[in-house]
Amino acid sequence: MAERGGVSLAVCLVSAALASAAPADEPVTGENLFRRQIEPLLKQKCFGCHGDEPKLRGNLDLRSRLSLLKGGDTAPALVPGHPEKSLLYQAVLQMGELKMPPKKESRLTKEEIADLRRWIEGGAPWPAPAASAKSSEWKVDPRDAWAFLPVKQSTVPKAGIDGGWVKTPIDAFVQAKFKENSLTPAPAADRPTLLRRVTFGLTGLPPTPAEIDAFVRDATPQAWEKVVERLLASPRYGEHWARHWLDVVRYADSGGYSNDYERPNAWRYRDYVIRSFNQDKTYDRFILEQIAGDEMDDVGRLSKAVPDGPGDPSHEKAERLIAVGYLRMGPWEHTGMSVAAVTRQMFLDDVTNAVGTTFLALPLNCCRCHDHKFDPLPTRDYYRVQAVFAPAQFEERAVPFLPSEKTAGFAAAATEVKARIRLNEERLKNLPNVAKDEQEELRRTYRKRLDYYKLEAKRYEPWAFSVSSGGLQKSVPTPDVHILVGGSLQAPAEKVSAGVLSAVFGADAATIPETTKGRRLAFAQWIASPKNPLTARVLVNRVWQYHFGKGLVETSNNFGKMGKRPTHPELLDWLAQYFVDNGWSVKALHRLILRSAVYQQAGEHPRMADVLKADPLNQYLTYFPARRLAAEELRDSMLAIAVGQDSDPVPKVGQERNPILRPALGGPPVFPEINPEVALQPRLIMGALAPIYQPSPKKEQRNRRTIYAANIRTLADPFLEVFNAANMNVSCERREESTVTPQAFALFNSRFAHDMALALAVRLDKQEADPAKQIDAAFRSVLGRLPSAKERQLCLAHRQKMLEHHRRVEPVKEELPKRIVRTHIAEFSGARVEIEEDWNPAGYEPPLRPWEVGAEARALAEVCLVLLNSNEFIFVY
Numbered sequence: 001m002a003e004r005g006g007v008s009l010a011v012c013l014v015s016a017a018l019a020s021a022a023p024a025d026e027p028v029t030g031e032n033l034f035r036r037q038i039e040p041l042l043k044q045k046c047f048g049c050h051g052d053e054p055k056l057r058g059n060l061d062l063r064s065r066l067s068l069l070k071g072g073d074t075a076p077a078l079v080p081g082h083p084e085k086s087l088l089y090q091a092v093l094q095m096g097e098l099k100m101p102p103k104k105e106s107r108l109t110k111e112e113i114a115d116l117r118r119w120i121e122g123g124a125p126w127p128a129p130a131a132s133a134k135s136s137e138w139k140v141d142p143r144d145a146w147a148f149l150p151v152k153q154s155t156v157p158k159a160g161i162d163g164g165w166v167k168t169p170i171d172a173f174v175q176a177k178f179k180e181n182s183l184t185p186a187p188a189a190d191r192p193t194l195l196r197r198v199t200f201g202l203t204g205l206p207p208t209p210a211e212i213d214a215f216v217r218d219a220t221p222q223a224w225e226k227v228v229e230r231l232l233a234s235p236r237y238g239e240h241w242a243r244h245w246l247d248v249v250r251y252a253d254s255g256g257y258s259n260d261y262e263r264p265n266a267w268r269y270r271d272y273v274i275r276s277f278n279q280d281k282t283y284d285r286f287i288l289e290q291i292a293g294d295e296m297d298d299v300g301r302l303s304k305a306v307p308d309g310p311g312d313p314s315h316e317k318a319e320r321l322i323a324v325g326y327l328r329m330g331p332w333e334h335t336g337m338s339v340a341a342v343t344r345q346m347f348l349d350d351v352t353n354a355v356g357t358t359f360l361a362l363p364l365n366c367c368r369c370h371d372h373k374f375d376p377l378p379t380r381d382y383y384r385v386q387a388v389f390a391p392a393q394f395e396e397r398a399v400p401f402l403p404s405e406k407t408a409g410f411a412a413a414a415t416e417v418k419a420r421i422r423l424n425e426e427r428l429k430n431l432p433n434v435a436k437d438e439q440e441e442l443r444r445t446y447r448k449r450l451d452y453y454k455l456e457a458k459r460y461e462p463w464a465f466s467v468s469s470g471g472l473q474k475s476v477p478t479p480d481v482h483i484l485v486g487g488s489l490q491a492p493a494e495k496v497s498a499g500v501l502s503a504v505f506g507a508d509a510a511t512i513p514e515t516t517k518g519r520r521l522a523f524a525q526w527i528a529s530p531k532n533p534l535t536a537r538v539l540v541n542r543v544w545q546y547h548f549g550k551g552l553v554e555t556s557n558n559f560g561k562m563g564k565r566p567t568h569p570e571l572l573d574w575l576a577q578y579f580v581d582n583g584w585s586v587k588a589l590h591r592l593i594l595r596s597a598v599y600q601q602a603g604e605h606p607r608m609a610d611v612l613k614a615d616p617l618n619q620y621l622t623y624f625p626a627r628r629l630a631a632e633e634l635r636d637s638m639l640a641i642a643v644g645q646d647s648d649p650v651p652k653v654g655q656e657r658n659p660i661l662r663p664a665l666g667g668p669p670v671f672p673e674i675n676p677e678v679a680l681q682p683r684l685i686m687g688a689l690a691p692i693y694q695p696s697p698k699k700e701q702r703n704r705r706t707i708y709a710a711n712i713r714t715l716a717d718p719f720l721e722v723f724n725a726a727n728m729n730v731s732c733e734r735r736e737e738s739t740v741t742p743q744a745f746a747l748f749n750s751r752f753a754h755d756m757a758l759a760l761a762v763r764l765d766k767q768e769a770d771p772a773k774q775i776d777a778a779f780r781s782v783l784g785r786l787p788s789a790k791e792r793q794l795c796l797a798h799r800q801k802m803l804e805h806h807r808r809v810e811p812v813k814e815e816l817p818k819r820i821v822r823t824h825i826a827e828f829s830g831a832r833v834e835i836e837e838d839w840n841p842a843g844y845e846p847p848l849r850p851w852e853v854g855a856e857a858r859a860l861a862e863v864c865l866v867l868l869n870s871n872e873f874i875f876v877y
Helices: 030-045 065-070 087-092 110-121 169-180 191-203 209-217 223-233 235-249 267-278 283-295 313-328 340-360 379-388 410-429 436-460 519-527 535-548 569-581 586-594 608-614 631-643 718-722 741-749 751-767 771-783 789-808 855-868
Strands: 392-398 463-469 481-484 492-496 819-825 832-838
Touching: 030 110, 087 110, 169 569, 191 209, 191 223, 191 235, 191 586, 223 235, 223 586, 235 267, 235 340, 235 535, 267 313, 267 463, 283 313, 283 340, 283 463, 283 519, 283 535, 313 340, 313 392, 313 463, 340 379, 340 519, 340 535, 379 481, 379 492, 379 519, 410 436, 436 832, 535 569, 535 586, 569 586, 631 718, 631 751, 718 741, 741 751, 751 771, 751 855, 771 789, 771 855, 789 855
Parallel strands: none
Antiparallel strands: 392 463, 481 492, 819 832
């Protein structure tokens, strides 16, 4: 039977004991001082050496008053009423021969020393220990612990609801809030606005002019449903919604920290997520595969060299082994200077917190060192969850490529990497005749390069970034898990068994085995259970957030007290139940939300002044909230527009569009061009100079969707970063929308923005000779509409002015260097080291440059650049 120490919220939240904790003005007695200050202090600072180790330092045991009075090898450690005579107090003053704790960073603060003195002066009372993690230890308001309780069977409001406005039950819940707050909804949005909104919402790309025209002309009652179904069937849907998930799980193609080597096969996890969204994989299955894919229906080795496809056991096994790479998505490193036990604990801490955040919206790191101060999450539960993952071992598993994985060109790419390996080996054998320190640093750098390139070569080999339970090649015994006092490995306390969060409703029914295999699967089944009150709520809230800019719970990674309460609690529970009842289908949830009247509202309200006064944050959604395009949407949209969409026919369900975005989904990361100043800057890996950033040589590689661009933790793309791209080191619950000056510089002055404007201008110049028609086509491409007469006039005037300028001023041709010399100072010797490297390799296809086109195209590009900088393009309304 699994251990169930801790709080059972099913009991405590419905009992009067929930609010029976000691009041804030409780007198500070000696016993209270001990419980609140002294006992935690001793556990954190002293028990590592004088508590839970088999052999006590100096034979001194600080776990009881009796043992303190007895003392160790030297003398009694405690003389009640007399701090100066107490060896314990003398030691923490750090003034005599005995100085405790010995580590400088662990020494007591002045306040802690004062508390210890007061306690001893008061007779050093040591009350009997309270039962661990009882409800009385938390002053929990049931309204703050709403997420721990069962999903309520909410009834769709009917009284006083205007049925003429209601399109789905969602609208009835929203309208009920309108009435409570004397609000009225905005009118419906016009069709072009609505199409742009939903196309970005589902695919992250703008609609083509042909698609806009078709939707505006479609007078059938099913026009909107046809649009939604077409977009849900597009492969672009999975690419866009996978990006949302990858934000939460911290996906990256490198490990981070100072040893930021590539994770050469992490891309297979990214592609698994894309496939899962496109296939509408049920969310409960999605959970199981990522937490415990390797423990599901384990059939041993893959039975076929190439899995056939969905439904084939080999295919399903391969998918699961790739999916479980989720557990390793966080930043992590282990080097020759690392302590294995420490880096192992870093992983366990990371995965424990990540699983709580991702699936339950409960960050668990707050209870790593102490019981959570606000939520009913005892430290015991933190380590019980950690024990679930204790058997997990890192594995690079041989998993044949799936037919759906993009492997074209692998042989050529692998050959190129092997050539770099050979070149590096030659350089290592033939070091230049320079000073000894410099030569040693070059040797060290080339050795690191070999490691780097050998990892890069594995991109094209059928390995999965995965885990196993207990190890594959070598059996690894599963260690016991102890509560770590203060989160320190040096202070292990009580042993715990694997378990779940005891405060969550229904936790008593969950049983986690103590076997090496099966812990994660049982835990994943608890998370994916329809009875778990958090799981469905968390996912529907994330989906709502990505459609409306904010979730019904604004803090989508934190459903605890320190997060926000839901604005529409009944709607949240109704949606959670709907989600489960409809087979955990994310696409079914999309359909429901997108059909609602609240989603189809205009972005302006006719009584906006009154609305802003009554609901300044628009938390009741009386109008649709505008949002800025995310960083990836900006880049992808500029690419899609620049390469041409005007002539594309309206695609049918499942058909493709946008030639530049049409290659097969997935594949190893590509390397777009980034600012040369950033690409060429020295970047160190374990103190050695990392290889230079090389953009992918072919345009068709560089111009793929941003989700396929390499995510290097220590080398962010400046264009994406300035527009609030996700930090790859922490879970991103929601993209920020800052407004800072560098954003204007990036859109008006960056090479990428100018390249896209020029590419669009050249395409339009080929299609139309008449400047007025070029302006019309530019508006249609960028904004999806024709310009007004005044806009056309202003753009023609600007084009003419720029034409005169470009006829006078010829662009200066830039010759990019073929070789780069980079310099850095050696970490250990301080030697100045120069390394010469190749750049712009053979076969590189540069983007179209201004000196390659005429003045007319360059002048039109100036107009296109203005349109790409307009709010109408950058925002979704």
